[in-house]
Amino acid sequence: MFFSIIIPLYNRPQEIKELLQTLTAQTYTQFEVLVIEDGSVNDAKNVVATFANRLDIRYFAKPNEGQGFARNYGFGKAKGDYFIVFDSDCLIPENYLETVRNYLYEHPLDAFGGPDGAHTSFTAVQKAISYSMTSPFTTGGIRGNKKGIGQFHPRSFNMGISREVWEKTGGYIITRLGEDIEFSIRIHKMGFKIGLIPKAIVYHKRRTNFISFYKQLHFFGRARINIYKFFPGELKLVHFFPAVFTLGVFMTIILNFAYPPLGKLFDIFFAVYILLIFFHSLIQNKSVKVALLSIIASVIQLTAYGLGFMQDMWKRVIINKK
Known part of the structure; x- marks a missing residue:
């Protein structure tokens, strides 16, 4: 089973460096990484180049169209059986791909997602923000919770699809303002099997201060x-x-x-x-x-x-x- 990891990027070279560093430690190594630079002014080309000897990695620069269409661009270039998308502000545990591979062998899925949490290195504010975004007292338990309210919709900070899903859906049809939820709902409606992989966790930094967090949640x-x-x-x-x-x-x-x-x-x-x-x-x-x-x-x-x-x-x- 070969995975293609697609990461859209916009003016965040330091974030992608930290994310790529975590990918070098994966216990399962049958994967490639595609970094899609979406019209950045402060690009990460040189950062990505430093990982050329440690990862099967490719870098693409394109005009700015938004993260949804940047992911589609990556899907079109990917070689894998499954495509996994991460946000650039995520850190990936070393056993993530092994966990996903083992789960898919036992429980075949067309699309999947996993929960997010706070890494021990996060600041107190980041941990508080992570809590607010995963607590049953604020989100109804609908994010990354198998027993949560409503149908499970993978989110694009931690989401995987099969090649067949990409070929039959055409990927994202909007590039922002809920593009991942729209995509997940459409996958459901086309009859594909979607599931949560409970142990496929990523550490999601989200915003680092309350002002930017407010703007993000208003959006x-x-x-x-x-x-x-x-x-x-x-x-x-x-x-x-x-x-x-x-x-x-x-x-x-x-x-x-x-x-x-x-x-x-x-x-x-x-x-x-x-x-x-x-x-x-x-x-x-x-x-x-x-x-x-x-x-x-x-x-x-x-x-x-x-x-x-x-x-x-x-x-x-x-x-x-x-």
Whole structure:
């Protein structure tokens, strides 16, 4: 079984260096790496060249079209039986490919994904952000969780497809704003077998500060409405939770001034919710600092997503502005 690893890249030479370093340590070595430079100004050509003697690696530079179409470009150049896509801000455990190979032999799949987590080298903020993006108290357990809510949709930070899937789907049809979810849904609808490989974990750095994290999650909220425009039936109740939470925050502030008795009830609800996040993160991360930062990250995750979701729900659904 031969794997082609496709990594789209845009102005992140340091990130790709760290990712490629982890790939040199893979225990299963039947793979190639394709780095697709998507119109970067600060390119990674020289960085990639330093790995030429340690990896079966190829570098391609193309005009900027976005990460979805950059992945398609890589698919078109790939030699593997399976294509695996990673984001450039991921670190890959040394047994990742071996884990995937063994799982696919026992449980054949056409497409697959795996969970993400926080590496021990991550900063406290990165660990808090990782917690907020994987916690059942913020995402409904729908990311990388076999027992989660809803159909499993592999995400492009850790996603694999067979050559047949690429040939029959044509890959990504949009290049941003939920392109990986749209692709996953389309794979499902074409009848391919998709599954989660629970032990195929990657360490996903995501954003390194709360400001950039807010911007990213606001974008994700908008992306969910973009997916709705393609597949209306894929908008589930769980996707409204961040918007409900955000409205609840504003309502709590208003009620504390306008009608304090009711405002206090809302205060109690949010206090209990925050304590749940704190203690769950504390148990998981074994750090008071990370647990406290997890509260901030979780509130940002929900409100940023909720605001982006409501913004495009109003613009693109309610008033139907293109």
